[in-house]
Amino acid sequence: MMIARRKAFQIRVIAVLALRNLRRQVRRTLLTATAIILGAGMLVFSNAIGDGTHEQWIDDGVRTGSGHATIEHPAFRMSRKLEDRLAADVRAVAEAALATPDLADRVTGVSAQLTISGMASSAAGARPAHILAVDPQAEVDFTNLDDQVIEGRYLQSDDRLAAFVGVGLVETLDLRLGSRLVLTAQDTNKEIVGQLVRVVGVFRNGAPPVDNTVVHIPLAIAGEWLGSGDDVSKIAVMVEDSTEVSSLVRRLRQALADPVDAGRVTVLGWREAMPALASLVAVDQFGSYVIFAILFVIIGFGIVNTVLMSVLHRHREFGVLQALGLTPRQTGAVVLLEGLLLTTVSTLVGVGLGTWLTWYFLGDGFDMAVIAGDSLANNMEMGSVVIDPIIIPMFSVARTLQTIGWIMLIGILASIYPALRATRIDIAESMKFDQ
Amino acid sequence: MTPDDMRRDVRTENLWKIYQQASEEVQAVRDVTLTIQPGEFTALAGPSGSGKTTLLNLIGGLTRPTRGQVRVADHELSKLPNHVLARLRLNQIGFVFQAYNLLPVLTARENAEFPMLLQGVSAEERTRRVDELFARTGMEGLEDRRPGKLSGGQQQRVAVVRAVASKPALVLADEPTANLDSASSDALLDLMDELNRDLGVTFVFATHDERVMERSRRLIRMVDGRIDSDVIRVG
Ligand SMILES: Nc1ncnc2c1ncn2[C@@H]1O[C@H](COP(=O)(O)OP(=O)(O)OP(=O)(O)O)[C@@H](O)[C@H]1O
Ligand SMILES: [Mg+2]
Numbered sequence: 011m012m013i014a015r016r017k018a019f020q021i022r023v024i025a026v027l028a029l030r031n032l033r034r035q036v037r038r039t040l041l042t043a044t045a046i047i048l049g050a051g052m053l054v055f056s057n058a059i060g061d062g063t064h065e066q067w068i069d070d071g072v073r074t075g076s077g078h079a080t081i082e083h084p085a086f087r088m089s090r091k092l093e094d095r096l097a098a099d100v101r102a103v104a105e106a107a108l109a110t111p112d113l114a115d116r117v118t119g120v121s122a123q124l125t126i127s128g129m130a131s132s133a134a135g136a137r138p139a140h141i142l143a144v145d146p147q148a149e150v151d152f153t154n155l156d157d158q159v160i161e162g163r164y165l166q167s168d169d170r171l172a173a174f175v176g177v178g179l180v181e182t183l184d185l186r187l188g189s190r191l192v193l194t195a196q197d198t199n200k201e202i203v204g205q206l207v208r209v210v211g212v213f214r215n216g217a218p219p220v221d222n223t224v225v226h227i228p229l230a231i232a233g234e235w236l237g238s239g240d241d242v243s244k245i246a247v248m249v250e251d252s253t254e255v256s257s258l259v260r261r262l263r264q265a266l267a268d269p270v271d272a273g274r275v276t277v278l279g280w281r282e283a284m285p286a287l288a289s290l291v292a293v294d295q296f297g298s299y300v301i302f303a304i305l306f307v308i309i310g311f312g313i314v315n316t317v318l319m320s321v322l323h324r325h326r327e328f329g330v331l332q333a334l335g336l337t338p339r340q341t342g343a344v345v346l347l348e349g350l351l352l353t354t355v356s357t358l359v360g361v362g363l364g365t366w367l368t369w370y371f372l373g374d375g376f377d378m379a380v381i382a383g384d385s386l387a388n389n390m391e392m393g394s395v396v397i398d399p400i401i402i403p404m405f406s407v408a409r410t411l412q413t414i415g416w417i418m419l420i421g422i423l424a425s426i427y428p429a430l431r432a433t434r435i436d437i438a439e440s441m442k443f444d445q
Numbered sequence: 446m447t448p449d450d451m452r453r454d455v456r457t458e459n460l461w462k463i464y465q466q467a468s469e470e471v472q473a474v475r476d477v478t479l480t481i482q483p484g485e486f487t488a489l490a491g492p493s494g495s496g497k498t499t500l501l502n503l504i505g506g507l508t509r510p511t512r513g514q515v516r517v518a519d520h521e522l523s524k525l526p527n528h529v530l531a532r533l534r535l536n537q538i539g540f541v542f543q544a545y546n547l548l549p550v551l552t553a554r555e556n557a558e559f560p561m562l563l564q565g566v567s568a569e570e571r572t573r574r575v576d577e578l579f580a581r582t583g584m585e586g587l588e589d590r591r592p593g594k595l596s597g598g599q600q601q602r603v604a605v606v607r608a609v610a611s612k613p614a615l616v617l618a619d620e621p622t623a624n625l626d627s628a629s630s631d632a633l634l635d636l637m638d639e640l641n642r643d644l645g646v647t648f649v650f651a652t653h654d655e656r657v658m659e660r661s662r663r664l665i666r667m668v669d670g671r672i673d674s675d676v677i678r679v680g
Contacts, residue, residue: 016565023562030550330546333507334607335535335563337528438499438508441542 024340027331028347035320042316043356046417049309050360051367053302053413058368058403059376060298064291065404068252071287072280073154074220077121077246078255079262080283084276086243087283090127092198098240100269107265108247116258119151119248124232124241128195130175130225134184140223141193143232152248155213155226162187162211169228173207177214178222185209193225197236205235253406255279306420313424317349321428328432329440342433349425357417361410368403375400453518453614455481455504455647460513462499462670473499475670476513481649483614486641488661489651496670497651501617504649505538506530518614535563539608539646541618546604547592553603554579554588560611571610578606582636598629605633609640615647622654634660 032039072078081104085094096104101122107113108120123144130139146165150156155174156164165174173191185191187209194204207227215221233239249258262277269275281288321328328341336344377400462474474496481487489497502508503515506522515522518537522530539560540546547556557578558571566574579585582602592600601621608616618637622630638660640646650657658664666674 013565015567016563019562019565023559027548027550034550327548330542330548332531333505333534333540333542333546334560335531337531339528438502441502441507441546 020340023336024343024347027344028351031320031324031344032348032352035316038316038319039352042312042352043359045312046309046353046356046421047360047363049305050357050413050417051364053305053417054361054364054410055367055403056298056301057409057413058364058405059401060295061404061406061409062376062401064294065251066401067287067291068280070154071284072246072248073152074215074217075246075287076244076278076280076283077119077152078249078252078280079247079259080244080278080280081247081262081266081275082244082278084273086125087278090125092124092126092196092236092238092243095124095238095241095243096245096275100266100275101240101242101245103269104245104262104266104275107262108245110265113258113261116249116254117247118250119148121145121149121152121246121248122229122242123149123244123246124229124236124238125243126193126195126232126236128193130179130183130191130193132183132185132189132191135182137179137182138223139179139193139225141195141225141227141232143227143229145229149226152246153226155215155224158213158215159211160214162209164211165226165228169210171205171207171231172210172228174211174213174226175209176221176224177212178218179225180209180212182222185212187212193227193235195236198238203235205231207231251404252280255281302416306416309417310420310424313349313353313421314427316352317345317425317428318431320348321345321432325435325440328435329437332435332437333441338433341435342429345429345432346422346425349421349428353418353421353425357414357421360417361414365405365410368405371403372405375402377401453483453647455479455615455649456514456516457500457504458514458516460500460503460515461511462496462503462508463511472670474503474510477670477672479665479672479675481615481647483647484641484645485647485649485663486638486661487647487649487663487665488658489649489665489667490653490658491667491673493653495667497667498619499670500667501619501649501651504615505540505617506534535560535611537614539611539613539616541601541604541608541616541621543620543623544597544600547600547607549592552589552591553584553595553599556592556603557606557610559607564611566611574610575606578610581639582606583632596629597624598626598633601625601629601633602636605636605640609644609646612644613646615649618648618650620652620654621650622652622657627656630654630656 081096083094083096108117121144123142126141126143128139128141129136144165146169147167150164160177165172175185183191189209190206191209192204192206194202197203229242247258249255256279259277259279263270266275266277270277331341332338457477457479460474460477461472464471464473477500489500491497499508503510504517510523517533520533525533548559551559554575557575561571561574579588582605584599584602584606587595587599595603605621622633625633634657637648641648650661652658662678664676664678665672
């Protein structure tokens, strides 16, 4: 009873001393607290901006590319050939899996596409073309190109001989709305065959490789033209955001286990399907980590400085504490607790502030052009992917907990040395009158 | 002397404390053998540098001897690790230092209660003891002040209350009156004298103060780290 009470009292004494000492050094405490708060706030906000930026890169990338996940023939990625396509039965299994309730809830877009390398020609000449045969209705949820129409409209489900063409190609082939053009490519029998289509819409994406070569046509026409029927090169799948990709890929691999084992299909996440984009994100992320590391070091030194200074100025006090019967370890605990309290409270305030700032920009987004300057005000281009300068910050609980964890770790580490100093003071020396 | 008293005495045997200064060594305490009985009111006098503080620190376990032994309450101090020494101080020894020995962030009452809190004494009991001792020392009404708002004499009274409230067997006081005017030091000495007579607390002072020496009942004089004379006075 007495012993339990003694323990409880001793813990209380340690807490009271730590709290009062922080309060006594108001200025020093506030200064360090401000540094931690700003650091933590910046960290949360810049993480949200960074993650939002990456999410946007990924989103733009996967929309022009092959989705968050792609289901395709194992050889297609390298060959890009018509013969390496998904057979209709595999496509049916994949689409059935995507239609099961647990996946259907998470999937925001599915696009079955036939990718065709061919030529587009008109009276004005011929140009190489990336022909994408799509289901117009499904593709509308998927592609960004339907938002980039400058003339006419995107494909519709009852379209027959229609083509949606990039502005660059329209100009070089001297086309206009309603113009006819001929697409030629190898069919399933390796014969060169042509298909006449009419321009129903023109888009401007901003990335020259896209504007100069891309043509969308209805999948049904392509099946007749090339003799591929309902076969597709790939099924691209979109989800809400990139954090769901790995579980999506896992589920699809399960559902397609048999054809996967038979080498007839493979399921790739966007990182595998678009390694260049993945490494772009990784490099940028690494850059942020370097900056965060520097920030952590600064915060760490701030805490060490505050806590250590307060130890050095209180030698005599720690001497008195130990003369009165506080053990060296308990004396160290006072110091450690001071550092911990300072870090915990400041971190929570800072994270709260950063989260608030993130929420504030969540609606309208954060205009990177404000920082990056007017030259980038309209469009930013990364490779063949065009990036919107308005960044919607991405808030993630896991990320925030990670940030809190890191700063707390820094706080603990930064308080250990001063705490050790406090445990090791020479009592008799510290009590000397002239101190 | 009862067997219990036997256990409460303080003994040093051939006690040495040698400080190693750059090239020379300083023999702060040289071969001191001494027994202090329970209930003594003893002054340790001697010129500056004669080793008074060092001897008190050795007895209180604040410094470890170079050679020899210190026994307090039947414990051989040199054999105890630091945290056990801290606990021994908590339960057996009260300290009063020359100055600035209150915790600045605590009020007078909290300072006085501090060792009792560490001991686990209940709130009512702590209040009772501090109220009584503050009343005896004329400190009523000042309980909630921080040390910075107390005079030197008031601070020393709080320090003495703190030293005795936790019911130690032994109080070690290093120049407790050095910073006080004569009225304040007389009041403080009255208090300690009273506590000594009423509660049987053992007091050992290191002092230059003639008044303290006069009121002591045993006067030990030190010179160059040795005991030069040891006189029992009739009080
Ligand atoms: N940490 C130390 N390192 C080296 N020498 C020390 C140390 N502490 C004390 N001394 C020396 O030991 C001797 C005794 O010192 P001590 O403080 O015990 O004397 P004192 O009798 O209390 O003196 P005063 O009356 O001035 O307080 C002195 O010569 C002092 O310089
Ligand atoms: Mg001294």
